[in-house]
Amino acid sequence: MKKKSRNEALKASDIVNSISVVTKEKSISMDLVLDTMKDALATAAKRYLGKPANVEVKIDKDKGTIEVFTRQTVVDFVEDPEFEIGLEEARNIDSVLEIGDELIQDLDVDLFGRTAIQTAKQVIVQRVREAEREKVYADYSERLGELVTGTVQQIERGNILVNLGRTEALLPYREQIRKEHYRQGENIRACIVEVKNNIKGPQVIISRTSPEFLARLFELEVPEIYDKTVRIIKVVRDPGHRSKIAVTTNDSRVDPVGACVGMRGNRVQAIVRELSNERIDIISWTEEISLLVRRVFAPAEVKRVIPVGDHKIVVVIREEDLAQAIGREGQNIRLASKMLDREIDVFGDQEFASLTEEQKEEALSETPSAPVDQMGEEVETDLPINEPDEEVTYDEAYDDMREEARGERFEQNDNEENPTQDTIIEGAVSSLSESDEDADSAIDEASENKEGNEAGSSL
Structure with a gap:
């Protein structure tokens, strides 16, 4: 092979270093990006040659070198022109070659041309984006139920787009506490309840109304819950108004309710403030149904508890x-009904005493209750839910808001010194053809126009 020039070595080193920076920032595998670059340069070489050829690319990330060459076996009769070359044609290139030898020809990347280099840039940028999306989806899929903190980025039709740093999350209208109002730039806490993998990137849905959100807040504020000395058995909520949380412990030295309340109520008050003064009833869990009912209705005095069947x-x-x-x-x-997983009929003591035997018999007849999930939420409930008049499709709202936010970031990047991921990679690959200044200018202009048109759709 021919010896690489000092300028070519510097260009290759710049490319490898630039990609190294991007992979570290985006937490994706450098090997994956390098393999992508190999494929892109091989494709560009084949287009340049205009005929079948066994193109190989070697990138040494330690030395910062890139080599592009063809490898063909010298044969008497060519059956596969991609991997084989005739003896006569081979000897026109190197007169000492014999049957069975390998002919290796270095390719000058500067000769690939503007179109080939542009294709290589697009392939690399697209692969890096796809790898980043896949990693974000994989990471957030494992974080369902986790508490996250982000910044309000955009508000539209009641839905809120929240910047979590690595990606954006959607806080739908129905997952918001009604009495709360948010402004752009404010910090906001929520719980991840769903993650979808859409064409335009991972879609993270967060909630401030789910029972899991209240449970995660208690884990954050109460060390005994975090270290599992105190366990949360069940959480039920009417978001923004009232909630009940049942806790227990296997350590006789620990008061589970007292641990959650904290000294002078400081722990529970911090949670109440986070939930816009939502009233929280903390209950010490027990399997004894009569005692549990009394604790659920406290401070109201319960005179009698009459179980009627299992429901x-x-x-x-x-x-x-x-x-x-x-x-x-x-x-x-x-x-209380959701906390106990049963339908509850409540009577005053005087009212119950005044019932006839027939009325008491009817009151004590068994009726089925509504199904509830593990956190105490009914599958179907009579609780009123305030929603926008217009039915909102989360996918559409999410994509629209992300496209607009993506466009805003592109405008900001034009005025920032720090280059984006795409700019770093494209600039690095463009350096392969720096000898053609006009070509470089045309490539960069085409790339900027393309990025502007794709802003939001390729996030």
């Missing part, structure tokens, strides 16, 4: 506490 409980409350036990618009009794 219903009749609870008799002191008459003066009846309104408190039911709650505003039946809120407390609905949460």
